[in-house]
Amino acid sequence: AQSVSQHNHHVILSEAASLELGCNYSYGGTVNLFWYVQYPGQHLQLLLKYFSGDPLVKGIKGFEAEFIKSKFSFNLRKPSVQWSDTAEYFCAVNPRSNDYKLSFGAGTTVTVRA
Amino acid sequence: DTEVTQTPKHLVMGMTNKKSLKCEQHMGHRAMYWYKQKAKKPPELMFVYSYEKLSINESVPSRFSPECPNSSLLNLHLHALQPEDSALYLCASSQGRGQLNTEAFFGQGTRLTVV
Numbered sequence: 154a155q156s157v158s159q160h161n162h163h164v165i166l167s168e169a170a171s172l173e174l175g176c177n178y179s180y181g182g183t184v185n186l187f188w189y190v191q192y193p194g195q196h197l198q199l200l201l202k203y204f205s206g207d208p209l210v211k212g213i214k215g216f217e218a219e220f221i222k223s224k225f226s227f228n229l230r231k232p233s234v235q236w237s238d239t240a241e242y243f244c245a246v247n248p249r250s251n252d253y254k255l256s257f258g259a260g261t262t263v264t265v266r267a
Numbered sequence: 268d269t270e271v272t273q274t275p276k277h278l279v280m281g282m283t284n285k286k287s288l289k290c291e292q293h294m295g296h297r298a299m300y301w302y303k304q305k306a307k308k309p310p311e312l313m314f315v316y317s318y319e320k321l322s323i324n325e326s327v328p329s330r331f332s333p334e335c336p337n338s339s340l341l342n343l344h345l346h347a348l349q350p351e352d353s354a355l356y357l358c359a360s361s362q363g364r365g366q367l368n369t370e371a372f373f374g375q376g377t378r379l380t381v382v
Binding site: 185187189195196197198199202204243247252253254255256257258259260262 | 271298300307308309310311312315317322323357359361369370371372373374375376
């Protein structure tokens with residue numbers, strides 16, 4: 154079975170600072186990779202996804218993530234955060250062989266101070 | 268329409284009650300999911316229906332009973348729950364196995380409190 158690790162439990166930063174959230178997964182086969190965001194009181198929304206191709210993927214709201222296969226990593230970045238980026242961020246993985254089994258990391262709470 | 272709609276938004280039930288959670292999507296997705304999310308924790312997969320058949324049951328207690336009446340609807344029947352079952356229950360849908368872009372779309376959830 155696959156597993157997902159997110160390195161940071163809670164990140165606090167000021168507006169305009171850069172953000173990087175780490176995500177590593179453990180699985181021997183090919184995977185699909187996702188970052189979801191959950192704003193306070195709202196549903197989970199997809200930020201970006203990687204299935205194949207260019208390992209640098211761009212998502213909504215200025216987020217991007219880079220898949221590094223050799224490191225089993227899929228880190229999320231944003232060059233300049235805004236107060237509205239305050240949310241819970243989840244990295245998620247499903248194996249290509251059983252793409253119904255989406256597994257989530259523990260999540261990172263991001264607090265952006267104005 | 269890229270929405271997954273869940274009702275009710277909030278539910279308080281006693282341990283002897285029977286209630287149902289409902290989920291609906293009109294994106295033509297053929298896979299539908301139930302997840303459970305406790306506070307400050309990630310969603311945990313409970314059930315997956317694929318083409319209206321139960322595909323995955325993650326060893327969920329029988330007091331939770333899923334039902335998929337058609338490709339657009341998913342229910343979760345609740346009976347004799349325990350207080351520790353209090354959580355946010357999320358429904359999701361995706362296109363189906365082997366399809367490209369198999370991302371899951373999530374509903375807003377039903378916040379369940381068992382008293």
